[in-house]
Amino acid sequence: MRQSQLFTKTRKDAPKDEVAKNAELLIRAGYIHKEMAGVYSYLPLGLRVMNKIATIIRQEINALGGQEILMTALQDKNLWEKTGRWSDKVLDVWFKTKLKNDTELGLGSTHEEEITALMRDYVRSFRDLPVYAYQLQTKFRNEARAKSGIMRSREFLMKDLYSFSKDDAEHSVFYEKAKISYKNIFNKAGIGERTYLTYAAGGSFSKYSHEFQTVTPAGEDTIYICEKCHVAVNEEIRDEQKTCPHCENADLKKEKAVEVGNIFNLGTKFSEALDLAYVDEKGEKKFVVMGCYGIGPGRLMGTIVESLSDEKGIVWPESVAPFKIHLISIPDKEGKVAHYADKLYQTLVDKGIEVLYDDRDTRAGEKFADSDLIGIPYRVVVSDKTMAEGKLELKDRKSGTVEKIEEKELYGK
Amino acid sequence: MRQSQLFTKTRKDAPKDEVAKNAELLIRAGYIHKEMAGVYSYLPLGLRVMNKIATIIRQEINALGGQEILMTALQDKNLWEKTGRWSDKVLDVWFKTKLKNDTELGLGSTHEEEITALMRDYVRSFRDLPVYAYQLQTKFRNEARAKSGIMRSREFLMKDLYSFSKDDAEHSVFYEKAKISYKNIFNKAGIGERTYLTYAAGGSFSKYSHEFQTVTPAGEDTIYICEKCHVAVNEEIRDEQKTCPHCENADLKKEKAVEVGNIFNLGTKFSEALDLAYVDEKGEKKFVVMGCYGIGPGRLMGTIVESLSDEKGIVWPESVAPFKIHLISIPDKEGKVAHYADKLYQTLVDKGIEVLYDDRDTRAGEKFADSDLIGIPYRVVVSDKTMAEGKLELKDRKSGTVEKIEEKELYGK
Numbered sequence A, B: 001m002r003q004s005q006l007f008t009k010t011r012k013d014a015p016k017d018e019v020a021k022n023a024e025l026l027i028r029a030g031y032i033h034k035e036m037a038g039v040y041s042y043l044p045l046g047l048r049v050m051n052k053i054a055t056i057i058r059q060e061i062n063a064l065g066g067q068e069i070l071m072t073a074l075q076d077k078n079l080w081e082k083t084g085r086w087s088d089k090v091l092d093v094w095f096k097t098k099l100k101n102d103t104e105l106g107l108g109s110t111h112e113e114e115i116t117a118l119m120r121d122y123v124r125s126f127r128d129l130p131v132y133a134y135q136l137q138t139k140f141r142n143e144a145r146a147k148s149g150i151m152r153s154r155e156f157l158m159k160d161l162y163s164f165s166k167d168d169a170e171h172s173v174f175y176e177k178a179k180i181s182y183k184n185i186f187n188k189a190g191i192g193e194r195t196y197l198t199y200a201a202g203g204s205f206s207k208y209s210h211e212f213q214t215v216t217p218a219g220e221d222t223i224y225i226c227e228k229c230h231v232a233v234n235e236e237i238r239d240e241q242k243t244c245p246h247c248e249n250a251d252l253k254k255e256k257a258v259e260v261g262n263i264f265n266l267g268t269k270f271s272e273a274l275d276l277a278y279v280d281e282k283g284e285k286k287f288v289v290m291g292c293y294g295i296g297p298g299r300l301m302g303t304i305v306e307s308l309s310d311e312k313g314i315v316w317p318e319s320v321a322p323f324k325i326h327l328i329s330i331p332d333k334e335g336k337v338a339h340y341a342d343k344l345y346q347t348l349v350d351k352g353i354e355v356l357y358d359d360r361d362t363r364a365g366e367k368f369a370d371s372d373l374i375g376i377p378y379r380v381v382v383s384d385k386t387m388a389e390g391k392l393e394l395k396d397r398k399s400g401t402v403e404k405i406e407e408k409e410l411y412g413k
Helices: A021-028 A044-063 A077-082 A112-119 A168-188 A269-274 A297-308 A336-350 A364-374 A384-389 A407-411 B021-028 B044-063 B077-082 B112-119 B168-188 B269-274 B297-308 B336-350 B364-374 B384-389 B407-411
Strands: A032-036 A039-042 A074-076 A095-098 A104-107 A131-140 A155-165 A195-201 A208-215 A221-226 A231-234 A253-267 A277-279 A285-287 A289-295 A325-329 A355-358 A378-382 A392-396 A402-405 B032-036 B039-042 B074-076 B095-098 B104-107 B131-140 B155-165 B195-201 B208-215 B221-226 B231-234 B253-267 B277-279 B285-287 B289-295 B325-329 B355-358 B378-382 B392-396 B402-405
Touching: A021 A032, A021 A297, A032 B074, A039 A044, A044 A131, A044 A155, A044 A168, A044 A297, A074 A077, A074 A112, A074 B032, A077 A104, A077 A112, A077 A269, A095 B095, A112 A131, A112 A155, A112 A269, A112 A289, A155 A168, A155 A297, A168 A195, A168 A208, A168 A253, A168 A289, A195 A221, A195 A253, A208 A221, A208 A231, A208 A297, A253 A269, A253 A297, A269 A289, A325 A336, A325 A364, A336 A355, A336 A378, A336 A384, A336 A407, A355 A364, A378 A384, A392 A407, A402 A407, B021 B032, B021 B297, B039 B044, B044 B131, B044 B155, B044 B168, B044 B297, B074 B077, B074 B112, B077 B104, B077 B112, B077 B269, B112 B131, B112 B155, B112 B269, B112 B289, B155 B168, B155 B297, B168 B195, B168 B208, B168 B253, B168 B289, B195 B221, B195 B253, B208 B221, B208 B231, B208 B297, B253 B269, B253 B297, B269 B289, B325 B336, B325 B364, B336 B355, B336 B378, B336 B384, B336 B407, B355 B364, B378 B384, B392 B407, B402 B407
Parallel strands: A195 A231, A325 A355, A325 A378, B195 B231, B325 B355, B325 B378
Antiparallel strands: A032 A039, A074 A104, A095 A104, A131 A155, A155 A289, A195 A208, A208 A253, A221 A231, A221 A253, A253 A289, A277 A285, A378 A392, A392 A402, B032 B039, B074 B104, B095 B104, B131 B155, B155 B289, B195 B208, B208 B253, B221 B231, B221 B253, B253 B289, B277 B285, B378 B392, B392 B402
16 A cells, blocks of 8 residues: 555654553554544554454464354343343443333343354254354443553454353363464464463353463553463462462462453353253253353454554564555655655565555655554665665564565565 | 354244344344344354455445545544534434443444544645545444334444545545446445436535435335436435436336435535644645445345345345355265265365355255255255266256256356
């Protein structure tokens, strides 16, 4: 894309009320727009990053056998009363609204009730199980405080996967597979090394649930890490679990972290409350065993920004960057540089390489500062000087390394 | 996809309270799930259709120069008070909700206010214009009645494009281009012939707005068609406009129709109310001239079902069908048919042809009835009989034509 065509521009400052580093950088670089506290719109660059993250998630969840659906934000009070979660005292993040006839509706913060009710139409026999269904859908949470930018917003995209199994054994097999998929997702998104499988409070059906916690000073959670096993324990269960659950190592390192994903054994809590049952091989009625598995792509995006940015701006992993290459031309008076850069841009586009081309009539220093702020992995400069040498200047955003390369070397990047 | 893996199944009946043909067929075939009146979730097959429609729309709007963004459903009362549209008396489809501190919020039914405010961050000079931004985003409308299935729902996906131009002349050029893009979209979606550019009430800035109305008995609107010019006049302006606006033909045909798209000249209504201005070449402050352009992919999907289905079920145009081929095996006892069908399925998948493979252990009659209901364009049957002939049986869902073809002919379909 030509940067002269992109409607967003970088800004010197984020809104004064913005306190989160992730939102501040993303607003300044033109990725997001703040509508209100905790409510952010995604601009063209931001939506590109979100879509890349969504694609990584979809690939892994589809490979797990997940079938994608799209449920609604508007939720039926009746279902939530059956599970005892309609009250604001039980679920304290409800946004509620009303039909014209005064019927109360909820705005979904999660979808266990809806998908359990939905599955009643399709699950009858053991032959219909297991089923895995997921969505990438907008959630609403009436957060009292919203000071973590897109890491905790009042409206956000979420990938929520639900598993429906015949029994605990079948559930466990999938649950373990989901752990591996989640690791793959965070690895692909570039924060695998600093993301820990974290043991957290379970429920009626399991001793633990599992979170994926990424270490960052901006995190709202505290975890205790076993470096040997690359796992952690959430502070909430620290009293019961003082050692590493894998190797019993007691020397755990305390860190601030943000929960980028979680997986939870729901057992038969929802299937019993909403009567999602099947007939087994012996003709007996059994309740379906459920699990839920969440990742917030926006929170993941915010976490990447918090974790990997430097004093100059954002540093995207290539897998989620809005573009792979930031091509910058420093025009000369005769137009030779612009002519060559135009051609190079077109060649890259034709080769299917994602490139943001800074063709603006702006001074070099500003272009470089913008490029560092926006954080595309490879910066390629074309100028009088590089043309005289017959080379391109390539800077790696992450390492800062600058090298001279042939045009052809760029295609292989 | 293997149909044995698809979690949805066809149903004999839709819920008793469902009165719309589109929703009834889509529920019976497993495309959508009714959460409440006017609120529908999209199941795997339904989401595939929605994504196809969204792709058609994106291609056309991107070609127009549209930049995709994603705004939020939660909306700021302050902005809507500035344009005088916060009151339920002015905008009668509001869903409203509240933050914990009792601040009122709206749930977006449209986004003129938000995008106008957003653009203030990026539009300063004539050099920043024109800009075209759009989103595919979930809207909420508190409809008093919701009896048209997914053609009028309380929560629905919408493509809303907004144009920002320097003056009326620049606006008009884009407005005319948008008309062509819209025609392309409805042509590609398979309802071009029965969809009419329809003159409707304008506003302060234009005599007319333009709708795209698709003729169907399920339509809530009445239009008067000039068959010669393939345009129509909405009943709402019939008193002022008794003839075809193109050829002045007075012999217009009255039809029921559904509005599948609309385009509207907003003039400077929103830019003045929210102070979206730019400095022109002479250094003078001017208000930005805006337009808005909407299409509801769900409504379009519902309209296709209403318009093209027959007594046996849905008939999808190939461009929006969830799969291109419905491969049906009628197993023999020795497993020869299943073996061949498995191989054929894999070959089609490897060739990138979208195929739903009915590998279920179900009798032939049920498979055929399901296939007609689901409405995939090409039905391919493999049975003892076709194998003995060394051919495949191909049925065109739309025409009903059955022919015998070689396997290789299928690849070219």
